[in-house]
Amino acid sequence: MMRRGKPVDHVDIKVVLLGKAFAGKTCLVQRYIHQTYNDTPYSNTIGAAFASKKLISKGKHVVMNVWDTAGSERYQSMSKIYYRGARAAILCYDLTDKTSFEKVRFWVGELQTNEENCRMYLCGTKKDLIDDDPESRAVSLSVVQSLAQDLQSDIYETSSVTGETIDEMFDKIAADYVINMKNIPPTTENGADESVILNEYSPPVHRWRCSQC
Amino acid sequence: MKVTNASVTYIATPLEQGLIGRYQVEDPTNQLQSPTTPPHGIMSPLELLSRNEDAARMSVDQPDFSILSKNFANIDVSTPEMQQKIDFVKIQSQVFVNRQKVDVKDLWTHIRVIDKDVPRTDRDQEYFRGARNPHLTVLRDILVTFSAFHPVIGYAQGMNDILARFLVVFDSEVEAYWCFRNYLDHIQEEFTEEGMMKKIDLVVMLLREMDTELLDHLNKHDLGDLMFCHRWLLLGFKREFSFADSLRCFEILSSHHLELFSMEAENARRKEVMKEFENFAYIFPGGGTRSEHLAVRMDYTFELFMCLALLMDCRTELLKCIDSAMVFGTINSLKINLEETLTKAAKLFYKYCKKTVEESFLMIDPPKTSTSKR
Numbered sequence: 001m002m003r004r005g006k007p008v009d010h011v012d013i014k015v016v017l018l019g020k021a022f023a024g025k026t027c028l029v030q031r032y033i034h035q036t037y038n039d040t041p042y043s044n045t046i047g048a049a050f051a052s053k054k055l056i057s058k059g060k061h062v063v064m065n066v067w068d069t070a071g072s073e074r075y076q077s078m079s080k081i082y083y084r085g086a087r088a089a090i091l092c093y094d095l096t097d098k099t100s101f102e103k104v105r106f107w108v109g110e111l112q113t114n115e116e117n118c119r120m121y122l123c124g125t126k127k128d129l130i131d132d133d134p135e136s137r138a139v140s141l142s143v144v145q146s147l148a149q150d151l152q153s154d155i156y157e158t159s160s161v162t163g164e165t166i167d168e169m170f171d172k173i174a175a176d177y178v179i180n181m182k183n184i185p186p187t188t189e190n191g192a193d194e195s196v197i198l199n200e201y202s203p204p205v206h207r208w209r210c211s212q213c
Numbered sequence: 214m215k216v217t218n219a220s221v222t223y224i225a226t227p228l229e230q231g232l233i234g235r236y237q238v239e240d241p242t243n244q245l246q247s248p249t250t251p252p253h254g255i256m257s258p259l260e261l262l263s264r265n266e267d268a269a270r271m272s273v274d275q276p277d278f279s280i281l282s283k284n285f286a287n288i289d290v291s292t293p294e295m296q297q298k299i300d301f302v303k304i305q306s307q308v309f310v311n312r313q314k315v316d317v318k319d320l321w322t323h324i325r326v327i328d329k330d331v332p333r334t335d336r337d338q339e340y341f342r343g344a345r346n347p348h349l350t351v352l353r354d355i356l357v358t359f360s361a362f363h364p365v366i367g368y369a370q371g372m373n374d375i376l377a378r379f380l381v382v383f384d385s386e387v388e389a390y391w392c393f394r395n396y397l398d399h400i401q402e403e404f405t406e407e408g409m410m411k412k413i414d415l416v417v418m419l420l421r422e423m424d425t426e427l428l429d430h431l432n433k434h435d436l437g438d439l440m441f442c443h444r445w446l447l448l449g450f451k452r453e454f455s456f457a458d459s460l461r462c463f464e465i466l467s468s469h470h471l472e473l474f475s476m477e478a479e480n481a482r483r484k485e486v487m488k489e490f491e492n493f494a495y496i497f498p499g500g501g502t503r504s505e506h507l508a509v510r511m512d513y514t515f516e517l518f519m520c521l522a523l524l525m526d527c528r529t530e531l532l533k534c535i536d537s538a539m540v541f542g543t544i545n546s547l548k549i550n551l552e553e554t555l556t557k558a559a560k561l562f563y564k565y566c567k568k569t570v571e572e573s574f575l576m577i578d579p580p581k582t583s584t585s586k587r
Contacts, residue, residue, distance in 0.1 A: 012538065021370065022329035043333050043452070044370045047443030050541035065538040072326075072370040075406050081440055 010061045013177045015170075016083040016118075018111075019092030020103040021071030024125035027160035028092065029068045032170055037161050045070040048082045057174035064170060083111065086118045088173045095124040095157065098138040108151065119176060120153045121169060127159040234328040237350050315361045323360040323368040327353060330373040338456050340381045352380060355390045359397070366397065369404040371447050378451070378463055396467075403447055413442050416520045419513055423521060423565060427528060434535045441544045442520050450519065450549075458551045466516050471559060477566040481573075488573040513565070515558060522557035523547060 017025040026045050031037055033051045049068040056062065067082050083089060091107050093100040104122065111118050122144055130137045141155070148155045156169040290299060331353045335341050341348055355376055360368040375396065379389040402408030416439050420428045431437045444452060449466050451459040472478055523544075524531065530543040 012536075014538070021326055043335075043374070044330050046371050046447055046452075047440065050538065050545060052538060052542065070370065074369050074404060075409065075443075077406055078409075078440070078443075081438060 010063065011178065011181065012063045012065055013088060013174065014065050014067065014086045015088045015090065015173060016067040016069060016086040017090045017092055018069055018079065018083065018107045019071060019123075020094070020097070020100040021073075023071060023092040023094045023097075023100050023103075024160055025068050025071065025090075025092050028090075028123070028125060028158065028166060029066055031160040031163055032166050033066070035163070037163075044072070046072075047075070047078075053170075055171070055174060057171065058178040060178050062174045062178065064174065079110075080114065083115060083118065086115060087177055088119050088121060089115075090121050090123045090169070090173075092123045092125055093139060095126050095130050096136045096138050101139045101143070105147070108147070119173075119180075120151050121173060122148055122151075122153055122155045123169060124155070124157040125160065127157045127164055128161045130157075131159075234331060234349075234353055236328070236332040237345065237353070313362055316364060319364060319367065320357070320361050324357055326370065327356045327360070327368050327373075330370060331356070334373040335377045335381075335456065338377075338381065340384075341377070348380065351386045351389070352376060355380070355386060355393060358390065359394060363394075363397075366401050366404060371404070372397070374448050374451050378460060381456075382460065409443060409447065412446050413439055415512060416442050416446075416517050419517050419521055419565070420524065422568070423561065424525070424528070427524065427531060430532050431534070431540075436534065436537055436540050439520075441541060445520055445523070446516060449516065453549045454551050462551055462555075465555065466514075466519075469514065471515050471562050472513075475562075475566075477563050481566040481569045484570045484573040515562065518558040518562045518565070519554060521561050522554050523549065525557065525561070526554075 017029065019025055021044065026042065026049065027037060029049070029051055030042075033053050045068060047070060050066070051068070052063055052065045054061065054063050067086070069079050069082050089107070089111055091104045093104045108120060111120060124139060124144065141157075144155050154169075154172060156165045158165045158169065160166065289295065331349050334349075334352060341352075352373065356368055356372060359372075360366075372393075376389065376393045379392045379396075380386075383389045383392065403412055417428065417437060420439070428437060431439075449459070449463045451463070453459075454462055526549075527543050527547055531540065534540045534543060
């Protein structure tokens with residue numbers, strides 16, 4: 001889908017991060033965009049934050065528009081505004097906090113109901129803590145795998161401290177999008193003029209992949 | 214106060230019970246975690262507090278007021294008059310505390326979030342810097358107390374930022390608590406989804422009055438929700454400025470100086486009243502509802518004009534935006550200067566008042582083509 005005033009081979013991807021408060025969403029975005037961890041004063045996210053990054057995937061110029069939402073459960077339906085039209089959702093859970101994975105199931109339901117074209121990526125955070133102390137793992141890989149299998153989505157266990165697996169995840173998101181873009185109707189986020197459906201939509205089928213395999 | 218634990222073989226540690234946060238006893242660079250097992254049942258705050266050793270310092274015969282506020286440090290509590298006062302306060306506090314039942318499970322949920330937010334509240338400020346900073350404990354205690362006594366609002370993210378301002382300025386647990394509590398009385402709606410949406414809608418309405426072209430452009434691309442105002446409004450622009458500037462901004466916003474006291478606002482209100490008299494006689498001879506769209510809106514507070522001033526700063530860029538990424542990108546790259554923003558916001562405020570006055574004259578002497586609707 002082309003937009004006015006932009007290079008012809010350029011695609012925008014809307015990626016949204018969802019997850020419980022303190023799951024590590026903001027740090028993940030910081031790491032991905034600026035390659036740093038915690039070097040700016042860091043605080044809880046109010047509303048949502050936005051950042052973008054350019055990359056080349058499968059020969060295409062891609063702009064990743066990353067929406068970092070607040071984990072606060074108070075403004076849950078406001079999140080709809082932020083994930084509307086998203087093509088990829090990174091569902092974050094804290095590997096050391098079991099309840100954060102329960103929240104992932106909630107977001108899965110939300111997205112399945114409201115955004116059928118949004119592909120989900122399961123993202124465990126704070127992997128470095130697990131590496132330091134394997135006992136602190138509260139979300140087992142097998143539990144996540146069974147959800148990933150249902151969703152046919154990928155699992156990434158990441159660390160924003162070390163940067164582990166973060167670039168891989170975003171690269172995969174870009175690649176998936178570029179490969180599948182022809183199968184997906186254009187986004188309707190910005191009005192009817194762009195909602196011409198070119199092809200019949202067929203759900204993309206791909207296998208889940210564990211990042212450790 | 215005695216708590217019987219005779220039949221219990223294992224007593225959870227204060228940390229596990231959520232009575233303290235890990236950051237209070239350990240180095241904050243280590244992992245920060247709340248207790249993992251929720252306590253059960255309903256307890257009175259007194260019972261809850263009686264399990265806390267720190268709280269016990271206040272229930273002995275010679276209460277240590279210095280832990281509450283530096284202003285109490287020099288009080289001589291040995292005089293009969295003071296003893297009487299203290300006895301009265303004790304009875305009063307018992308009454309208050311027993312009146313308020315606390316759903317411990319609910320409170321525990323709030324404490325979990327509080328313990329995630331406290332160690333990341335303004336840690337770049339001297340006041341909150343460093344491992345095991347005692348001010349973090351005060352911050353936490355106030356938030357926990359507040360959520361225990363205000364179960365309907367509880368704790369919401371952002372309250373930590375609001376409280377931090379009071380605490381830094383007063384450097385007193387008692388004063389910060391009461392200011393925070395009273396301030397939240399006014400703004401608690403903003404911590405609900407509907408309340409915040411309503412507030413953001415006010416910015417939209419104000420933009421419609423002041424710059425229809427910009428709003429039309431944004432609406433055309435489905436960008437008219439102005440969601441980026443959320444943080445500005447909730448925290449009074451705290452995160453947009455340096456801490457010192459944010460304090461100044463907060464003081465200005467909460468004084469409502471222009472809305473309440475400016476000649477322009479007074480003028481506009483007077484014209485409004487005049488217009489209403491005329492309208493009743495002219496349009497609704499039998500009485501009727503006042504026309505809403507021309508009213509000087511008392512809920513157009515100065516912070517809304519601040520939002521508008523910031524939008525005007527990047528107006529040219531916003532007029533080029535065709536999707537929400539571009540809008541947020543534009544907002545992100547704003548270089549916000551407090552002094553300039555205040556000046557611009559004040560100008561917009563005067564402009565709005567003037568416009569309203571002019572419109573009320575139009576209304577008093579309506580153009581011949583206009584049709585009045587009921």
